[in-house]
Every structure is written in C-alpha cells, then in structure tokens.
Amino acid sequence: MNPLQQHCLDVTRRHFLRDCGVGLGKIALGGLLTNSLAGRVLGASGNTINPLAPRQPHFAGKAKRVIHLFMAGAPSQLELFDNKPELAKLEGKPLPPSVIGGQRYAFIRPDAAVLGPRFKFAKHGQSGAELSEMLPHLAKVVDDICLIRSVHTDQFNHAPAQIFFNTGFSQPGRPSIGSWALYGLGAETQNLPAFVVMSTGSGLSGGSALWSSGFLPTLYTGVRFRNQGPPILNVNSPAGVDAKLQRDTLDLVGALNRRRLSADGDPEIATRIASYEMAFQLQSSAPELMDLKSESKETLELYGCDPDKPSFARACLLARRMIERGVRFVNIYHEGWDAHSDVAGNVKSNTATTDKASAALVMDLKRLGLLDDTLVVWGGEFGRTPMVESNSALGRSQGRDHHPQAYTIWMAGGGIKRGFSYGATDDLGFHVVENPVHVHDLQATILHSLGFDHEKLTYHHAGRDFRLTDVHGKVIKDILS
Secondary structure (H helix, E strand, C coil): CCHHHHHHHHHHHHHHHHHCCCCCHHHHHHHHHHCCHHHHHECCCCCECCCCCCCCCCCCCCCCEEEEEEEECCCCHHHHCCCCHHHHHHECCECCHHHHCCCCCCCCCCCCEECCCCCCEEEECCCCEEEECCCCCHHHHHHHEEEEEEEECCCCCHHHHHHHHHHCCCCCCCCCHHHHHHHHHCCCCCCCCCEEEEEECCCCCCHHHHHCCCCCCHHHCCEECCCCCCCCCCCCCCCCCCHHHHHHHHHHHHHHHHHHHHHHCCHHHHHHHHHHHHHHHHHHHHHHHHCHHHCCHHHHHHHCCCCCCCCHHHHHHHHHHHHHCCCCEEEEEEECCCCCCCHHHHHHHHHHHHHHHHHHHHHHHHHCCCCCCEEEEEECCCEECCECEEEHHHCEEEECCEECCCEEEEEECCCECCCEEECEECCCCCCEEECCEEHHHHHHHHHHHCCCCCCCCCEEECCEEECCCCCCCCCCHHHEC
C-alpha cells in the first residue's frame, strides 16, 4: 500500500489510541510516522523533507511531463479534423432516423437539417493526414502528431464533460489528471509548483474542479497562474518587509507547523509547510520564468507571442519554459469553442488564436530535444453535431449542438506514434465506426506514457481504492511508438 494511503488509515487509529484514555498513542506514533506522509515530511533531526520528492513509476515511461492544451467549449471536428463530403451533399436535408436513433439534443430537434463542412480540407505531410484549411500551422507538424478521430464520451453538457475529461468523473470531488501525475511521480522542481494551470478565453464551465486534487491531499492541487502581473496574488512582499524578516517569519511559522504535524500527522499541515516554502521560492523564480524578453525574436515570432500581452501563445511559450525548469504537468485551458451559432466564425476566431502557438509548441519542443519525453495533448470535452442549430428566438443560426458520440483530439511526443491517424467515424460524422476511444482510454494512455498502470495507481478513500479511470479504460496500444 502507498505510504499516503497507509497514512489515511493510520491517522484515525492513532487518534483513537491517543484520545481513548488507553495511553498507547505515544508508543504507536514512532512506527506510524515511518510509513506516513508525516514520516516523509519530518526527518530524524526534525528538519523538513520534501514530500514531493521524485518517485519511480511502475515502469519506465516514455514521458516525464505533460502539457495539456484543453479546448473548452468543444471545437467542431467537422470544420477542423474530420472531413465529411457526404454532409455537403445532404446539406439542408434531415439525417435518416436510423442514424440518429434515440439521441436527444438540448437545442436542436432530431430532424434538424444537415450542415455541410464550412471549410476545405487537404492532405499534408508524408503521412497524408487530412486537415482543414483553418489549420495551416498544424499542417506543418502533421508528421509529428497523432490524430485520434474516434473519441467519444459519456457526458453531454459542458461542466460535467469538462470535469469528466480532467478527472474521470462527471461531478466535482475527484483528483485531476495532473494531481494523479504529481501523486505518482512527485516533483522535479523546488522553485516552481509542479502542477501549473493557465487559462485564456472567456471562462470555464467546470471551474477549479478541473485541476483539483479532490480527495488527495491538497498538496497535489494545480496552482493557477494569472495572465497579467505577478503570476500568483500576494507573491511579492509587502512594503517594509525585507528578505531577512520574511525568512525569520517563515522559519517560525514552519517550526510551529512541524510541531503540530508531529502531533497530529495531518497531511494538510504538510501541504501548508510546503506551500509556505514554495511561495518563498516563487518570489525569485516566478519573475525569471515570466520574463519572456529573454527569449529570442525568432522564438517569439514562432509562437506569435507579444511578451507583454496575455494570450494563448504566451501561455504556450510559458509552458515550454516551465517544463524546462522541472514543472511536471501544465494545463492550458482555452475557452470559447462553444459554437451554437456561426460555427464558421467561431472556428476562424479560435484557430487564429490557437493554431500557430499549438504547432509552435510542438516545433519548439522538438528543436530543444524535449518532445520525446514530453506528452502534448490537444482537444476538448466533446464534438459538434452534423446537423445545424438555428433558433431565431435565441438569435442562433448556422451553428452546431453538442455531440458526445464522436470527436477528434491529437497527441504528440511522449511515446506516441508520429504522423499517425487512428479511428474513424461514419460518412456523416455521427458515429464511431473504427477503433472507438473512450475518454477513460485516453486517461489510461496518458498515465501509461508516464509509466503507470492505470489500474494500479490508486488511492484508498471512503472505504475503497479509487483510480483516475474508475473501473474502466484501456491503454490505446496501437498509437504507442
């Protein structure tokens, strides 16, 4: 059993022995601390030990770190990745009832007319992968990515679908993928958070549940960086507080916290200790990280990044700088893909913001020799319907509704095949017909790339062992290099 799991069982037993009047609490404490989180936080001399020290996975994974580019709102696969000429032929006519089956939609009727692809497609690279004309930059790296056109999910609405993709469950309260990665691998940096979250766009339906540590200790929660100013509020010292005063204050607070930790063994106290130390380190490491003016003109142009303005491009470049400095998991959430109206305009706007920087990230990682052991994941929470959404009462026209049955994501690096396309949908882009990939399968594959058997990376909570993939999921072995 993992030491953290053992600790959660031991805390209750130790508190019972200490408080029941039997007098065995102190006798049990020494042995219990050996296998608990407190045992890793407090060394023999009473000094703090890093509870996020690097740990070995189940086997040697190809990836050491992950950059997850989450396209919140659900991009239209039919305008970007999954070319369906048959839809153009049927435009204006309803799909056959046999195709739709019993599927119900929130904003369109099942007999809604078909909407053909709004953009042209062409084949690119040696792999010959088809991409939309809206992805000219991704076309340049198509031989470095793996397109998965057969993804499907259980969730139909944004918040539960976003939470489901990020945590394996549709409701808040479960650990995110980044938290599981940190829990399993530990951290490689002492100067930055090991799990960093950035957000660009208009807002997230799933909120902070997307990067929460759930029932894991909060030590494993993602740290959200702001787009402007100091990356974390109050990271700078207030006026009149010099470095010595701050260090002395931190040492005093740390001593008090360690004293309480030795008595209670509460992992949240260990989180508090680590958080105070991290905040102190961030005062010097964060400004250096965020100063993109040290990057060359060529690199800034590659990403399309203005170092002084918040943008998706700036976030992608920061993500590269973070993994160079030992950050384990980076989430970039780009919101705004929810195309209930004017799907063509929505895709144009969002690809203008994301296409160049996403491709640049792959190019840059490859140039620096980091792509082989960095896994990049790009995609949203579900797809869009082949049928049109038009509603004059809501002011909507030429849009597409939510479609959980089939959509596309792409992955690159970290042991994933390059220049490879996997899975297929029917001629109308409605159902998966070849190599279906469930969201749990993607999660299992991400963990596999990091060196974990997703069935064995577990945490004991509420009387049973939990895992990211719940009781589902299988590694997509065909896309592994």
